[in-house]
Amino acid sequence: MDTTHQDPTDLHAAPDADLDADLDADLDADVVVVGGGPAGSTVATLLAQRGRDVVLLEREQFPRYHVGESLISGIVPLIRELGLEAEMDARYPWKYGVTLVWGSEPEPWRTAFNDASPFDHSWHVDRASFDELLLDNARAHGVRVLERAKVTSVRTGPDGRVGGVEFEQDGRRREVRARWTVDASGHARVASRHLTDVDWHDDLRNIAIWRYVDDFRPLEDSGDILVEAVPEVGGWLWGIPVSANRLSVGYVTSAAAVAEATAAGRSAEDLFDAALAASRVARTMVEPGTPVPGQRTVRDFSLTARRFSGPGWVGVGDAVAFVDPLFSSGVWLGSSGSWLAARALDACLTDPDAAPAALGHFERVYRQFVGDMLAYVRYFSDPRRHREDYLEKAQAATRVFAENSQVGFVSLISGITALPDIVGFDPLGDRVGSTFAAAMSV
Numbered sequence: 001m002d003t004t005h006q007d008p009t010d011l012h013a014a015p016d017a018d019l020d021a022d023l024d025a026d027l028d029a030d031v032v033v034v035g036g037g038p039a040g041s042t043v044a045t046l047l048a049q050r051g052r053d054v055v056l057l058e059r060e061q062f063p064r065y066h067v068g069e070s071l072i073s074g075i076v077p078l079i080r081e082l083g084l085e086a087e088m089d090a091r092y093p094w095k096y097g098v099t100l101v102w103g104s105e106p107e108p109w110r111t112a113f114n115d116a117s118p119f120d121h122s123w124h125v126d127r128a129s130f131d132e133l134l135l136d137n138a139r140a141h142g143v144r145v146l147e148r149a150k151v152t153s154v155r156t157g158p159d160g161r162v163g164g165v166e167f168e169q170d171g172r173r174r175e176v177r178a179r180w181t182v183d184a185s186g187h188a189r190v191a192s193r194h195l196t197d198v199d200w201h202d203d204l205r206n207i208a209i210w211r212y213v214d215d216f217r218p219l220e221d222s223g224d225i226l227v228e229a230v231p232e233v234g235g236w237l238w239g240i241p242v243s244a245n246r247l248s249v250g251y252v253t254s255a256a257a258v259a260e261a262t263a264a265g266r267s268a269e270d271l272f273d274a275a276l277a278a279s280r281v282a283r284t285m286v287e288p289g290t291p292v293p294g295q296r297t298v299r300d301f302s303l304t305a306r307r308f309s310g311p312g313w314v315g316v317g318d319a320v321a322f323v324d325p326l327f328s329s330g331v332w333l334g335s336s337g338s339w340l341a342a343r344a345l346d347a348c349l350t351d352p353d354a355a356p357a358a359l360g361h362f363e364r365v366y367r368q369f370v371g372d373m374l375a376y377v378r379y380f381s382d383p384r385r386h387r388e389d390y391l392e393k394a395q396a397a398t399r400v401f402a403e404n405s406q407v408g409f410v411s412l413i414s415g416i417t418a419l420p421d422i423v424g425f426d427p428l429g430d431r432v433g434s435t436f437a438a439a440m441s442v
């Protein structure tokens, strides 16, 4: 339906053809979930915890590579709800905050999760392992998970209501008939691309280029990620210590700048090297290290679907909303949408007449989180402002006015301010999200 813009690059490789042989009957379920990333696994697990019969179809065989390795602390309550906090603490390095080289003042500055939250850390995760942990957890909660199961089409009835999906496994075509279908297929947007138009945010049509470096030099606050603007060349760099030994280092810049550079004969590698050379801190982390061979590139175009739900279907995660990774919010945002969706769908399954109210409420609250993050990313994207301006804007947006002017900022970028609306979400109540987006325009 969204014919006006080109689709972002699909983040994944083609599916493996090595398949289970013994399953060839069609399936029935309360809910079928398309995609086994964080958003899909989360909604599936939370529904199974409520006694719902859920089938999850994942195109790939896990573990599989994925970008998006730094989590924000607003995800902690969700990880607890999934019963995975101890496992996360044991597996992954702790992330305590963000060291920023951003704004008109040249010195690096720091923001720590514990400035504003009961949770002093989140985690840096290897996504292959993290996504597999979430998917295995869904299975352990009774979700019927089929990997190497590629959804090929959406089943719709004569009234237009979605009633499940068709998929391919082992060279065979099969289908799942379900009362509700959840699209959690990430940028592939397998179902939602047929069900809703999309707004692509033209000011956030970016390209990300990244590598890994071993034996890097850690930041002084070694549990932080680095976010560094490079105004001389445009765009910004990330540095994520995915393990004690390995740094993920990435460069995000506009698609227009990349197109211009490419036309002038410069490669993505040239652009990355120039950005690193222009940095003050990122290059000092990388220089003593050993580059891991290989470089990855993806288009990270921000988008918001016009609809997050409709008759028989719901969308969560990147399939319906993707905000530029400046604040590492993607996994939190998608999983928060899943938390809301699970409660809303549970209400719909209990009482089909409640669907318009429950899904309307789900969509209003979720859309508000997306809008809030988008509004602040847009404001922050200009790296020439004074640091206090960023902090004041965040205070105004969150309405958190504390003596420490960082509290509003860290509340916002860690997802903490949205937590009451997530944890306390009642799909048939009348509470409507926080009001960041409204405050951003003040």
Ligand SMILES: Cc1cc2nc3c(=O)[nH]c(=O)nc-3n(C[C@H](O)[C@H](O)[C@H](O)COP(=O)(O)OP(=O)(O)OC[C@H]3O[C@@H](n4cnc5c(N)ncnc54)[C@H](O)[C@@H]3O)c2cc1C
Residues within 6 Å of the ligand: 011, 012, 034, 035, 036, 037, 038, 039, 040, 057, 058, 059, 060, 066, 067, 068, 069, 070, 071, 072, 149, 150, 151, 152, 184, 185, 186, 187, 188, 190, 208, 298, 299, 300, 316, 317, 318, 319, 325, 328, 329, 330, 331, 332, 334
């Ligand atoms: C450059 C970049 C950096 C980022 N950095 C961060 C970060 O530091 N922190 C953070 O939180 N987020 C980050 N993100 C965002 C994060 O990667 C996403 O928001 C997150 O992965 C979304 O989860 P999801 O479950 O919606 O989708 P995905 O994780 O993409 O999962 C979708 C799943 O659907 C499956 N699928 C696709 N098509 C089909 C089909 N036809 N049938 C069945 N299954 C299918 C896929 O195989 C995949 O496993 C970053 C994104 C980019 C582009």
